Amino acid sequence: MNRSPLAQPFPAMPQIAGVVPRVARAGYKNWDRCDLTFFEFVEGTSVAGVFTRNICCSAEVEFGRGQVQLGQARALVVNAGNSNAFTGIRGREAVEQIMGQVASQLDCLPSDVFVSSTGVIGVPLPLDKARHGLAQAFASSACTWQEAAEAIGTTDTFPKGVTASAMLATTRVEIAAIIKGSGMIAPDMATMLGYIFTDAAVSSQFLQHCLDAANKATFSCITVDSDTSTSDTVLAFATGRAGNETLVDFDSPGADAFAAAIHDVCRQLAHLVVRDGEGAHKFIEVAVTGAQDDDSARRIGLAIANSPLVKTAIAGEDANWGRVVMAVGKAGEPADRDRLSIGFGGTWAARNGLPLADYDEAPVAAHLRGREIRIDADLGIGGGRATxxxxxxxHDYIAINADYRT
Amino acid sequence: MNRSPLAQPFPAMPQIAGVVPRVARAGYKNWDRCDLTFFEFVEGTSVAGVFTRNICCSAEVEFGRGQVQLGQARALVVNAGNSNAFTGIRGREAVEQIMGQVASQLDCLPSDVFVSSTGVIGVPLPLDKARHGLAQAFASSACTWQEAAEAIGTTDTFPKGVTASAMLATTRVEIAAIIKGSGMIAPDMATMLGYIFTDAAVSSQFLQHCLDAANKATFSCITVDSDTSTSDTVLAFATGRAGNETLVDFDSPGADAFAAAIHDVCRQLAHLVVRDGEGAHKFIEVAVTGAQDDDSARRIGLAIANSPLVKTAIAGEDANWGRVVMAVGKAGEPADRDRLSIGFGGTWAARNGLPLADYDEAPVAAHLRGREIRIDADLGIGGGRATxxxxxxxHDYIAINADYRT
Structure with missing residues (x-):
């Protein structure tokens, strides 16, 4: 698969004290690449997570949901090439074996070991390959962030990493994060798995709070094809090695700065997934304003962003605002046709339910020829907004997905 | 656009006493074809209708909703090439002009005149073209059903008609129906407009009841691309000229037979729309069983049928049952991963949450190479079912919709 035309270069990323990433070749598929990633964390690392709402989720997700309640982590293992989803009891056994093997190695509890898997569905993770891959990882030296980002990828066309920092009183804390996903969404090889690492000392409760808040406005506001993966997971780990004197917690000094940095990282990660969306040629931002409330605005935005007719119109560089009107109307949210305004790239095409008499399509046509597209929908009935x-x-989406398994 | 590979020949259709169809050239677009269809009904014709739930609906739909409450009809006018949607007060004026012109001609109430329009959005219907087209239609002789089916079409690749009959005591009543739509769904040229005509004498309340019941299991159970048109309309007209002695009504003799015939017609019409779905190469039936209840089964079925990943897998003739699992899981309905079974063409690929150990993909692969595809999903938790x-x-869907307006 060719590198996405929307790809961004892998950034310079800081070391995170207390995190050691390593990669290994488990050989989950018949390929010549690293496909097992092992992150070791120092004792005292706190953890938070958000997971797919898909009812048919994988064993990894079921375990993970329980583990984040305990709030502590010593390791993370990511398997690429096999999602281990829809594999019944054998899927659970595979996760338990990995947790046990790592717990023995690090002398920690199995519940301190997080596991994610991404890849083909319905095939139990081969136990022997996981065991040998892990043993290989234990014996390896640390890898770079980019090597880790590549090893967790599957159909991704470029490795994805982002970084941020925050000042907590006089202490600077660093955040490094990687993500895979090419589609939010696909249950096969395109599951979204994101991992955020920080050296800040943060309570697991506050870390969860930051992640939940950021998730709502970032990962929950992206869509490639409206499908929801059985394995989507974002985990945040905080090692506490930065030396900030006061634990970051609700109402602690620097809590707002830390939360803002987590939000920034999540937004960047979410955008990278869209930029590697299957077959994507254009990155589309849909800004909804004037809705009844923010939640309503978000649902309207997703109705627009999920509409195949809107998405094909943008692919065709066609300022077809009628399709945006249709998507607003089908969202099932409060709207008034005669107050609705639609624009592209900052130019209104229709205002208050009517096409603009002096609408000049030229600047809109020029905007639509670009890579970064902006759609505005103003409902005109309230103060709710969302992006x-x-x-x-x-055509590339069809080619990727009609020919994937065969 | 090439004729759909799933097209069916236009059937022999009976005359319906009390209905005269005529076509004319209004010239709503720069094309050489009839684009205005005028149906005249005898006095005493009862009417029922179902309409899009899209909030941004057209003026035609707003008027129609009120008119069916009155229960009587003398005429129907269908404009093709311009949907008159999102055109504000001028859109309403166009509908009122048509209603007034026909009412003068037939010496009836404007509210007895139904109007539908389909085509590009955001451009008010040209009043002069509508006026001249109608005058031309008044002066024309009756046309055939096929000519009417062709005149209401836009991006349709074949004309669509179906017929049925029912015995009411000793009287045979006839039903003839036409529909347009190529996509359920698209707001541009692919609005679904369906019209059912019968010579039976039926109360408008019972006709509405039959149409509502049939709609729930037919038009509301098809999807091409998950988008909802601003103009979708299905109307049923009953002229009463068959001579059935007892008005068909709730609990009247023959009521069940008549309702069954309406249901049959609606199912056939709905299937024809799917067979002309934009870019369709395969007709897919999704049968959901074992769900908590029928409504839940229908929502799960639509989640499967709307999933781009399922639909591209079928396009690729790929028995990717993992994508069906994903779609079930994302539907948000009660489900238990470990009781779920998925099959294609009558062969189970996974049962009770596990891939079948002895799964033979050969018959499934052969089934998927055909035109008529069947997907089974058994939830294993209840008695709810839906199809x-x-x-x-x-690729043809992308080609049609990425290049439509430009």
Whole structure:
């Protein structure tokens, strides 16, 4: 698969004290690459997580949901090439074996070991490959962030990493994060798995609070094809090695700065997933204003962003605002046709339910020829607003997904 | 656009006493074809209708909703090439002009005149073209059903008609129906407009009851691309000229037979729309069983039928049952991963949450190479069942919709 035309270069990323990433070749598929990633954390690392709402979730997600309640982590293992989803009791056994093997190695509790898997569905993770891959990882030296980002990827066309920092009183804390996903969304090889690492000392409760809040406005506001993975997971780990004197917690000094940095990282990660959306040629930002409330605005934004007719219109560089009107109307949210305004790239095409008499399509046409597209929908009935992100729907999407398994 | 590979020949259709169809050239677009269809009904014709739930609906739909409450009809005018949607007060004026012109001609109430329009959005229907087209229609002789079916079409690749009959005591009543739509769904040229005509004498209340019941299991169970048109309309007209002695009504003799015939007609019409789905190469039936209840089964079926990943897998003739699992899981309905079974063409690929050990993909692969595809999903938790219909998602869909307006 060719590198996405929307790809961004892998950034310079800081070391995170207390985190050691390593990669190994488990050989989950017949390929010549690292496909097992092992992150070791110092004792005292706190953890938070958000998971897919898909009812048919994987064993990894079921375990993970329980583990984040305990709030502590010593390791994370990511398997690429096999999602281990829809594999019944054998799927659970595979996760338990990995947790046990790592717990023995690090002399920690199995519940301190987080596991994620991404890849083909319905095939139990091969136990022997996982065991040998892990043993290989234990014996390896640390890898770079980019090597880790590449090893967790599957159909991704470029490795994805972002970084941020925050000042807590006089202490600077660092955040490094990687993500995989090419589609939010696909249950096969395109599951979204994101990992955030920080050296800050943070309570697991506050870390969870930051992640939940950021998730709502970032990962929950992106869509590639409206499908929801059985394995989507974002985990945040905080090692506490930065030396900030006061634990970051609700109402502690620097709590707002830390939360803002986590939000920034999540937004960047979410955008990278859209930029690697299957077949994407254009990055689309949908800004909804004037809705009844923010939640309503978000649902309207997702209705627009999920509409195949809107996404194909953008692929065709066609300022077809009628399709945006249709998507607003089908969202099932409060709206008034005669107050609705639609614009592209800052130019209104229709205002208050009517096409603009002096609408000049030229600047809109020029905007739509670009890579970064902006759609505005103003409902005109309230103060609710939300921004969601998606990509266009192209022939490449069909080619990728109609020919994937065969 | 090439004729759909799933097209069916236009059937022999009976005359319906009390209905005269005529076509004319209003010239709503720069094309050489009839684009205005005028149906005249005898006095005493009862009417029922179902309409899009899209909040941004057209003026035609707003008027129609009120008119069916009155229960009587003398005429129907269908404009093709311009949907008159999102055109504000000028859109309402156009509908009122048509209603007034026909009412003068037939010496009836404007509210007895139903109007539908389909085509590009955001451009008010040209009043002069509508006026001249109608005058031309008044002066024309009756046309055939096929000519009417062709005149109401826009992006349709074949004209669509179906017929049925029912015995009411010793009287045979006839039903003839036409529909347009190529996509359920698209707001541009692919609005679904369906019209059912019968010579039976039926109370408008019972006719509405039959149409509502049939709609729930037919038009509401098809999807091409999950988008909802601003103009979708299905109307049923009953002229009463068959001579059935007892008005068909709730609990009247023959009521069940008549309701069954309406249901049959609606199912056939709905299937024809899917068979002309934009870019469709395969007709897909999704049968959901074992759900908590029928409504839950229908929502799960639509989640499967709307999933781009399922639809592209079928396009690729790929028995990717993992994508069906994903779609079940994302539907938000009660489900238990470990009781779920998925099959294609009558062969189970996974049962009770596990891939079948002895799964033979050969008969499934052969089934998927055909035109008529069946997907089974058994939830294993209750007695709820539903069947929905869709088509595959192909390169032709992208070509049609990325290049439509430009």
């Amino acid at each position: 969601v992100w998606t990509c266009d729907l192209t | 929905v219909w869709t088509c595959d998602l192909t």
